[in-house]
Amino acid sequence: MTRSQVHAAIVADRASWVRRMLEGLRSLPADNMESFVSDPRTVAAAESYLRRGLEALLDLGRHLLAKGFGRAVVEYKDIPLQLREIGVLEERDAGLLRDMPGIGTGWCTSTAKSPLKNCFISARLA
Numbered sequence: 001m002t003r004s005q006v007h008a009a010i011v012a013d014r015a016s017w018v019r020r021m022l023e024g025l026r027s028l029p030a031d032n033m034e035s036f037v038s039d040p041r042t043v044a045a046a047e048s049y050l051r052r053g054l055e056a057l058l059d060l061g062r063h064l065l066a067k068g069f070g071r072a073v074v075e076y077k078d079i080p081l082q083l084r085e086i087g088v089l090e091e092r093d094a095g096l097l098r099d100m101p102g103i104g105t106g107w108c109t110s111t112a113k114s115p116l117k118n119c120f121i122s123a124r125l126a
Helices: 008-027 033-037 040-069 076-085 091-099 115-125
Strands: none
């Protein structure tokens, strides 16, 4: 793949998505686990905000890799590793992104080890 110009509009759009999804997570009742799970829609909203925010962040990373560094990356799980290799992400951050089940999908569902806890922690940390 050949390097080309990083598009400022794409960077701004994806960054805006990440900010909006973080704002959505922050708006959820996450003072304690009881208030968080009292309405099942809260958990669903948290998972949606988390998944869409991660997708936007990884799409931004994919754009930077493709345009700025001439690296083609197909799968989301490979983006954090490539960003670490070129020095955009620290080892710890790349590992966190890589380890999220399905990059967001399943993070808050029954397929995760601690689904409600995962969503609750994500909402609290946002």
